[in-house]
Amino acid sequence: MLLTLNHIGLRYNQNRAVLQNISFSLAPGSFHFLTGPSGAGKSSLLRIIYLAEKPSEGNINLFGHDIAKMARHELPALRRQIGVIFQDFRLIPHLSALENAALPLRLAGAREDYIQRHTSELLDWVGLGDRLHALPSSLSGGEQQRAAIARAIVNKPKLLLADEPTGNVDEESAMRLTHLFNELNKMGTAIVLATHQQDLIQRLNKPSLWLKEGRLIAPFPPSAKAA
């Protein structure tokens, strides 16, 4: 399995539990929606998967490694195999689209000529071939999201996590992004796409992980939950 979560729980200080007893597995090349109402814990669960948060309970097995047994300095190597797309894009404002998208390759120590060539080709593929040197502030919401997707996949990750990727873009951009995710999945990248947009779930017709009040109720047919 690519990812296995066993009885994951998350609680901040003494507050109410954000996540409770979450268990599921993801196979390589799979595609899942992570859905549920606002505040159900979708973003928190994604943060746990991309190792930005330590669970209060349970354990994670990622790419065959038990995360609890790993030292801090070993985690970056695992994180480099995960691509993350944020709802608010998180592009660095004073770096161009090309520089933003190239960051993971620079961290991985890739050669400069490879970085330039590969990142340019990728930005071209996501439709930003003519905006390589544009700063995020001069890009539209859809373009910023595509630059963020390029950054997330530039390292050819095994797992791609997307947190409400179509939440801040128009309908046309959302369609284009959906197509991109499908294409990436066909190339073998496992995808977990967090969204509360039922039309998107119905359009792609992929299995869903339904979260409600921090608990996983899975898998429900999207149409049943929407009703």
Next chain:
Amino acid sequence: MPLPNTLFNSAFQHQRLNWLLISVIAIMVYLATFAMTIEAALSLLTITWDQSVENHMTVEIPALGDETSMPQPERIKQTLAVLHALPDIQSTAIVPDQETAKLLKPWISDPELAKSLPLPTLIDIEIKPGSFSSAQSIEERLKTVVSDASVDDHASWLSDLLHLIRDLTFLAAFMLFLSGAILFISINLICRAVMATEKDTIELLHTIGATDNDIARHFQHHARRLSWPGALFGFALATLTLGLLSFALKYLPAASNIPAIQWFGLALLTMMVPLVAVIGANLSARFSVLKLLHNMP
């Protein structure tokens, strides 16, 4: 460096933060240069005085002794004969009368009056290094030929002064330590402020696989970039102040008895201060950032 140097520019290029870091380092380098100079000058002074008194004693033969039958030149001759016979004595030198008269200058300013006084004869003696002869044992030997001869050990005169200088040296060292500590705390606070401002960027970098070292290197880069101007400005200001002080010292009568200090050597030593400050700022940034990152998931 794998990541662009400009990653945390928006926080570090904030004008107020720039000036804060440059000012803190300038003030710390100014104080540290001062403390370092005082520390080095006092240490040199201690060594110079220590060396000058370490193996020296002074024999005093009063002009009006109780052996009225023996004239002063004969008393001096007999004293020298005893001294030369002692195995621990390296050399002897009779202090000229003019030099002895000079010693009275603080109390008797009229040179004619000083000349009319019956001045004692002083003999400066140098003891062989490693010898265990004390002033008391030499005096006992001398008293067998000149009963009123006395021997003074220079070290005992200067011991209190040397203690004071050593205390001042410790104070200067403490000032130096304090400057370093304030520099570290300031850099730590600035790093905390920048990390709070750039929290999202840091989290993003972690998410895409940056190690703590990758992130710390960027803070070190900015700490170096901003600490150089501060360190050089503080050092220049301290050098100017010290130059003015040393110039003013030449005109202080009390300073005439201070042995000459090797200003060139001191200057070389204090030139280390800005360099150490920049290295210190660099390491403080690294240590602070790594410590703060360690508390992140």
